[in-house]
Amino acid sequence: MTVPKITTVTFRIKPEIKDALRQAAEQEHRSLANMLEVMIRDWCGRKKMTISQPASVERRT
Known part of the structure:
Protein backbone atom coordinates (compact mmCIF):
# COMPACT_ATOMS: atom_id res chain seq x y z
CA MET A 1 0.00 0.00 0.00
CA THR A 2 1.42 3.39 -0.99
CA VAL A 3 1.05 6.30 1.42
CA PRO A 4 1.19 9.85 0.01
CA LYS A 5 4.25 11.71 1.26
CA ILE A 6 4.02 15.04 3.04
CA THR A 7 6.78 17.63 2.90
CA THR A 8 7.81 20.34 5.33
CA VAL A 9 7.87 24.00 4.34
CA THR A 10 9.59 26.55 6.55
CA PHE A 11 9.21 30.28 5.97
CA ARG A 12 9.01 33.57 7.82
CA ILE A 13 5.96 35.84 7.87
CA LYS A 14 4.97 38.94 9.77
CA PRO A 15 3.30 38.28 13.13
CA GLU A 16 0.06 39.99 12.04
CA ILE A 17 -0.19 37.66 9.02
CA PRO A 54 -0.80 11.94 -5.60
CA ALA A 55 -0.90 8.50 -7.18
CA SER A 56 -3.96 6.63 -5.99
CA VAL A 57 -3.53 4.13 -3.23
CA GLU A 58 -3.74 0.58 -4.49
CA ARG A 59 -6.38 -1.58 -2.85
CA ARG A 60 -5.67 -5.12 -1.83
CA THR A 61 -8.20 -7.64 -3.13
Whole structure:
Protein backbone atom coordinates (compact mmCIF):
# COMPACT_ATOMS: atom_id res chain seq x y z
CA MET A 1 0.00 0.00 0.00
CA THR A 2 1.42 3.39 -0.99
CA VAL A 3 1.05 6.30 1.42
CA PRO A 4 1.19 9.85 0.01
CA LYS A 5 4.25 11.71 1.26
CA ILE A 6 4.02 15.04 3.04
CA THR A 7 6.78 17.63 2.90
CA THR A 8 7.81 20.34 5.33
CA VAL A 9 7.87 24.00 4.34
CA THR A 10 9.59 26.55 6.55
CA PHE A 11 9.21 30.28 5.97
CA ARG A 12 9.01 33.57 7.82
CA ILE A 13 5.96 35.84 7.87
CA LYS A 14 4.97 38.94 9.77
CA PRO A 15 3.30 38.28 13.13
CA GLU A 16 0.06 39.99 12.04
CA ILE A 17 -0.19 37.66 9.02
CA LYS A 18 0.33 34.63 11.26
CA ASP A 19 -2.35 35.94 13.62
CA ALA A 20 -4.77 36.33 10.71
CA LEU A 21 -3.99 32.77 9.57
CA ARG A 22 -4.50 31.50 13.11
CA GLN A 23 -7.86 33.29 13.37
CA ALA A 24 -8.99 31.89 10.02
CA ALA A 25 -7.93 28.39 11.07
CA GLU A 26 -9.79 28.66 14.37
CA GLN A 27 -12.98 29.83 12.61
CA GLU A 28 -12.78 26.84 10.25
CA HIS A 29 -11.71 24.37 12.98
CA ARG A 30 -8.53 23.58 11.06
CA SER A 31 -4.83 23.43 11.84
CA LEU A 32 -2.59 26.22 10.57
CA ALA A 33 -1.06 23.87 8.00
CA ASN A 34 -4.45 22.68 6.76
CA MET A 35 -5.82 26.24 6.58
CA LEU A 36 -2.83 27.32 4.53
CA GLU A 37 -3.30 24.34 2.20
CA VAL A 38 -6.99 25.21 1.75
CA MET A 39 -6.10 28.84 0.98
CA ILE A 40 -3.44 27.82 -1.56
CA ARG A 41 -5.79 25.34 -3.25
CA ASP A 42 -8.49 28.03 -3.42
CA TRP A 43 -6.07 30.56 -4.94
CA CYS A 44 -4.80 28.01 -7.47
CA GLY A 45 -8.38 27.14 -8.41
CA ARG A 46 -9.23 30.79 -9.02
CA LYS A 47 -6.08 31.17 -11.18
CA LYS A 48 -6.90 27.95 -13.09
CA MET A 49 -3.70 26.32 -11.85
CA THR A 50 -3.74 22.55 -11.71
CA ILE A 51 -2.38 20.84 -8.62
CA SER A 52 -1.26 17.33 -9.42
CA GLN A 53 -2.86 14.64 -7.30
CA PRO A 54 -0.80 11.94 -5.60
CA ALA A 55 -0.90 8.50 -7.18
CA SER A 56 -3.96 6.63 -5.99
CA VAL A 57 -3.53 4.13 -3.23
CA GLU A 58 -3.74 0.58 -4.49
CA ARG A 59 -6.38 -1.58 -2.85
CA ARG A 60 -5.67 -5.12 -1.83
CA THR A 61 -8.20 -7.64 -3.13
